[in-house]
Amino acid sequence: MNQSLKDQFHEHLKNMVWESTKVKIGLKEFYQLHGTKEKVFKELELKQTDNDQERLNQLFPNEFILQYGFLTFNQEHANRQALENHILQQQGVVRQFYIDRKYPKARGDLSSILKKFDGKKCPTCDAIMGRKKVGNSKLTKEHIVPLSCGGDNSTSGPFPQCIGMCHLCNQTRNMVVVTRGKKSYGTQDRLTNKAVRFLITQVYGSKNDLDSELSAFFQERYNLAIRAAKAKTARYPMHSTYQQSTHSTPIDDSLLRIYDDDDLENQAKHSSGSVPQFDSSSSEFIEAQNQINSNLKFGQSMVEFEHQLRMEIQNKNANGSMFSFEDLQVLISSLDKNNGFIEVTGIDEQDYDVFLYLHFEEQFIVQSVENSKYIHLIEEEDLDASTEERITEPLHEVSLDAFESPESEILDSDSQQKAKKNRTSLKVQIFRKTIDDLIASDSQCAVEIEQIQTVLVWLCNQGGLEWDDYMMQHGISKKDDRNLEIIALLQENGFSCTLQMKKNKLYAEFTLPHPFTKS
Ligand SMILES: [Zn+2]
Structure with a gap:
C-alpha cells in the first residue's frame, strides 16, 4: 500500500465533497494525475471488481457516502472523528499538565454558564436543571476535565x-475521578487516558462508546443517590423536633441528609427556648434532656460505627482482601449486641448502601462485583484533590478577581460544596448541638457551668472515658480549675464564651450567634 498516495487520495476526495465535483469526473482527474486507473488501483490495493463505494469504504471506512453521482461526508463519522481528535488532544493536555507539574488554573467566572443552561436538560442524565433548584437537579458548573487535572475554564x-x-x-463524576480515574506515575497521581475519554464521551459521545467499567461505576453510584433521596424512612436525630420544624415547609427529597449545618441551625432555633435554664426538675427539662440523650446515643453509635468500619476495612485491605456486605453484617451484629446499634440507628430500615450513602457519603463507597457488594474507604486526600475551590496557585500569582465572587455565584453549588468541604466532624457537631440546646435564648446566653459539667460527664461516660482522658482527647491540657478546662473545651469546639460569676454562681457566658454558625 502506497501510504502517501492514499493520503493524497483522501485530500482529493475531501475537495470533491467541498467543491461538489461529480464523482466520475473527480476520480478520473485523480487517476490521470497519478498515471492510470490501473496503476492507482494497484498501489492502493483496490479491486477492479468492487464498485466505487466499496473501494472508498475499503480505504476510508464509513467516511464518504456516494449518492446521486456526488460524494458527501458521512456526518456521523465526521462527528466521531472530531470528537476522537478532541479526546486525544485533551489526553495530551492532561499528560503535559502532569509532566510540567503546574499549578491548576484558578476557577474562572462561569456565571454565563448558569444563564445558558438554566432550565435545560442535564447533558448526562437528561434531568431538567435549574439554578434555583435544590438537591440533585440543581444546575452546577462542570469542568469536564477537572481543573486539578489540567482542565481549563473555556466555554467555547x-x-x-x-x-x-x-x-x-x-x-458522581467527581467520585469516578477520585476513586477510579487516577493512577500513580512516580510520585504523583495523574488522570488516566481512560478517565479523560470517559469524562468527555459521557457528555459529547455515544453511550455505546463509554468504558464499561467506569460507566457501570457511575451508574451504580448515581442510582444509589436517587434511592437514598427517596429513603424517607431514614431517621433523624431529634426526630420529632425535626418533623415539627419542617412541617410547614415541604423539603426536597434530595435534601434528605442528616447533619447538614442548616438542619442543625434550624433545630437549634426551634428547640432553643424550650429548655428552661435552671429548673432541672421541670418536666420540660427532663424531656429535653431525654431528647438530648437519644440524640447523643445516635451520634455516639454512628461515631463508633464509622470508627469500627474504617478499621475493619483497613485490616481487610491490609490482608489483600475486600470488605464485603457479609463482613458488614457481622460488624453490625456485634455492635448491636453491645449497644443496640440497630434500634438506635435504624440501619435495618433501608438498604445498607443507602444507609452508608446517607450518612457517610464522603467516607465510604460501595462497589458491586457480580452479585456481591464491597465497601471501600474514600481517602480524604483524594477528596481534597478533587475539590477545586482551593486556590492552589501561590498568592502572588492569583489575580484579585479570583477572590471576588459575583453575586450569581452564590446561587451556584460552590457554596454548597464549600459547606460540605468544611463540614465539621460528627463528634464536634453533636457536642455543639448538645451545648447549644442548653442556651435558653438569644437574650439569656449564660449557662450555669454546673449544668454544662453534668452534660459533659455524661458524654465522657458514654465514650467510656475518664474526665482527664476526655479532655486530653480534645487537646485540652490539665488545668488547676475544672471550670477553666470546660471553658477551654467549649472554645476548642468553636464556641465563643467566657467564665462569669453572678450571685455566687459560675456561668459560661456565650457570645451569640456562635462563630461557627456564621457563613
Ligand atoms: Zn445529570
Missing part, C-alpha cells in the same frame, strides 16, 4: 470544556 469551541450539569452527575 465544538466541545466546550465548561458546561452546565446537574448536581448529582457532577458529584
Whole structure:
C-alpha cells in the first residue's frame, strides 16, 4: 500500500465533497494525475471488481457516502472523528499538565454558564436543571476535565470544556475521578487516558462508546443517590423536633441528609427556648434532656460505627482482601449486641448502601462485583484533590478577581460544596448541638457551668472515658480549675464564651450567634 498516495487520495476526495465535483469526473482527474486507473488501483490495493463505494469504504471506512453521482461526508463519522481528535488532544493536555507539574488554573467566572443552561436538560442524565433548584437537579458548573487535572475554564469551541450539569452527575463524576480515574506515575497521581475519554464521551459521545467499567461505576453510584433521596424512612436525630420544624415547609427529597449545618441551625432555633435554664426538675427539662440523650446515643453509635468500619476495612485491605456486605453484617451484629446499634440507628430500615450513602457519603463507597457488594474507604486526600475551590496557585500569582465572587455565584453549588468541604466532624457537631440546646435564648446566653459539667460527664461516660482522658482527647491540657478546662473545651469546639460569676454562681457566658454558625 502506497501510504502517501492514499493520503493524497483522501485530500482529493475531501475537495470533491467541498467543491461538489461529480464523482466520475473527480476520480478520473485523480487517476490521470497519478498515471492510470490501473496503476492507482494497484498501489492502493483496490479491486477492479468492487464498485466505487466499496473501494472508498475499503480505504476510508464509513467516511464518504456516494449518492446521486456526488460524494458527501458521512456526518456521523465526521462527528466521531472530531470528537476522537478532541479526546486525544485533551489526553495530551492532561499528560503535559502532569509532566510540567503546574499549578491548576484558578476557577474562572462561569456565571454565563448558569444563564445558558438554566432550565435545560442535564447533558448526562437528561434531568431538567435549574439554578434555583435544590438537591440533585440543581444546575452546577462542570469542568469536564477537572481543573486539578489540567482542565481549563473555556466555554467555547465544538466541545466546550465548561458546561452546565446537574448536581448529582457532577458529584458522581467527581467520585469516578477520585476513586477510579487516577493512577500513580512516580510520585504523583495523574488522570488516566481512560478517565479523560470517559469524562468527555459521557457528555459529547455515544453511550455505546463509554468504558464499561467506569460507566457501570457511575451508574451504580448515581442510582444509589436517587434511592437514598427517596429513603424517607431514614431517621433523624431529634426526630420529632425535626418533623415539627419542617412541617410547614415541604423539603426536597434530595435534601434528605442528616447533619447538614442548616438542619442543625434550624433545630437549634426551634428547640432553643424550650429548655428552661435552671429548673432541672421541670418536666420540660427532663424531656429535653431525654431528647438530648437519644440524640447523643445516635451520634455516639454512628461515631463508633464509622470508627469500627474504617478499621475493619483497613485490616481487610491490609490482608489483600475486600470488605464485603457479609463482613458488614457481622460488624453490625456485634455492635448491636453491645449497644443496640440497630434500634438506635435504624440501619435495618433501608438498604445498607443507602444507609452508608446517607450518612457517610464522603467516607465510604460501595462497589458491586457480580452479585456481591464491597465497601471501600474514600481517602480524604483524594477528596481534597478533587475539590477545586482551593486556590492552589501561590498568592502572588492569583489575580484579585479570583477572590471576588459575583453575586450569581452564590446561587451556584460552590457554596454548597464549600459547606460540605468544611463540614465539621460528627463528634464536634453533636457536642455543639448538645451545648447549644442548653442556651435558653438569644437574650439569656449564660449557662450555669454546673449544668454544662453534668452534660459533659455524661458524654465522657458514654465514650467510656475518664474526665482527664476526655479532655486530653480534645487537646485540652490539665488545668488547676475544672471550670477553666470546660471553658477551654467549649472554645476548642468553636464556641465563643467566657467564665462569669453572678450571685455566687459560675456561668459560661456565650457570645451569640456562635462563630461557627456564621457563613
Ligand atoms: Zn445529570
